[in-house]
Amino acid sequence: MAAYRKIIHVDMDAFFASVEQLDRPDFRGKPLAVGGNRERGVVAAASYEARKFGVRSAMPSRLAAKKCPNLIFVPPRFERYKEISRCIRKIFLEFTDLVEPLSLDEAFLDVTHNHFGLPSATLIAKAIRHRIYFETGLTASAGISYNKFLAKVASDLNKPNGQAVIPPEKAEAFLENLPIEKFFGIGKVTAEKMKNLGIHCGLDLKQYSLEFLTRRFGKSGLHYYDIVRGIHPSEVKPDRIRKSLGVETTFEKDLLTLEEVVATLTEKILPEFFRRIHQNQTKGRTLTLKIKYDDFSVHTRSRTFAEAIPLDQMDGLAVGLARQEYLAGPVRLLGISLSNLIRPDDPGEQLRIAY
Known part of the structure; x- marks a missing residue:
């Protein structure tokens, strides 16, 4: 039998x-939101104390303040987050060269052949989390399994400051009992579509053929067919280069008017878009609006600038692109993306995700 890989997904809490809260002891134990203020903006991150009130990342700040009247708002300090991320990545690289950052606060590690020759990925994950806490004062959670998908799912099981392992012999039963909305890569819209088909957990999903899933979900159908069986061959790829960053949503009910498109863009699409920009500290020169109609035709509109687009101008630009579109029919998908990405320290190159 072929040997299994040993994959760890580390996710900072x-x-x-x-x-x-680490840098400001007076914030510790209090509900705190990074980004926005009581009047406008979007929450980029929320402390666990704030999450108890229902405050979440990508939530409009005014709604967050309504849910949690005592919520403290602080502006993001990306240079500080990058400083700590670099420290964390150095710790990862002490154990393995195969480190694939996903954002400033999470990464995949392949420790099958690690620098210390340690046979247990579980013990390696514990050692990494201990080192992170010792050197930064921050806690991290980890998931361990034989592929990236399962490791990612596992890292959410015992948050915060915990870890979980899904060994090969338990993967099938675990996935069969996993609620469909907990599958990494299945968003709210897709989860609702699946529930309408009677798919509420992995076991339900497993009953459907590959032909049926590809017919209903397109190319993603093969992915769903594989992951519920614990199949995910994607390798850990160091120094992954991001070419664009975006958000798109397929709707249960088509949008019929331009005002519906603009409202959905500003209330649902852009908050998540800004959260991802904050999380990845992304800058870029091109903003693109994507519209897919009910006949599956796709229209895009974009604007490109000589320099990085200021964050506070993106919402107005996005709405402007939407208002340029003469709707050709009911809209089934809406998306916004940033491309021509640049690093803050090198405006002439594509953004390489830092950790």
């Missing part, structure tokens, strides 16, 4: 908010 409420990273931005935890850094602020």
Whole structure:
């Protein structure tokens, strides 16, 4: 039998908010939001104390303040987050060269052949989390399994400051009992579509053929067919280069008017878009709006600038792109993306995700 890989997914606990609480002892134990203010903006990160009130990242700040009247708002300090991220990545690289950052606060590690020759990925994950806490004062959670998908799912099981392992012999039963909305890569819209088909957990999903899933979900159908069986061959790829960053949503009910498109863009799409920009500290020169109609035709509109687009101008630009579109029919998908990405320290190159 072929040997299994040993993959760890490390995810910092409420990273931005935890850094602020670390540097400001008076914030510790209090509900805190990074980004926005009581009047406008979007929450980039929320402390666990704020999450108890229902405050979440990508939530409009005014709604967050309504849910938690005592919520403390602080501006993001990306240089500080990058400083700690670099420290964390150095710790990862002490154990393995195969480190794939996903954002400033999470990464995959392949420790199958690690620098210390340690046979247990579980013990390696514990050692990494201990080192992170010792050197930064911050906690991290980890998931361990034989592929990236399962490791990612596992890292959420015992948050915060915990870890979980899904060994090969238990993967099938685990996935069969996993609620469909807990599958990494299945968002709210897709989860609702699946529930309408009677798919509420992995076991339900497993009953459907590959042909049926590809017919209903397109290319993603193969992915769903594989992951519920514990199949995810993607390798850990160091120094992954991001070419664009975006958000798109397929709707249960088509949008019929331009005002519906604009409202959905500003209330649902852009908050998540800004959260991802904050999380990845992304800058870029091109903003693109994507519209897919009910006949599956796709229209895009974009604007490109000589320099990085200021964050506070993106919402107005996005709405402007939407209002340029003469709707050709009911809208089934809406998306916004940033491309021509640049690093803050090198405006002439594509953004390489830092950790």
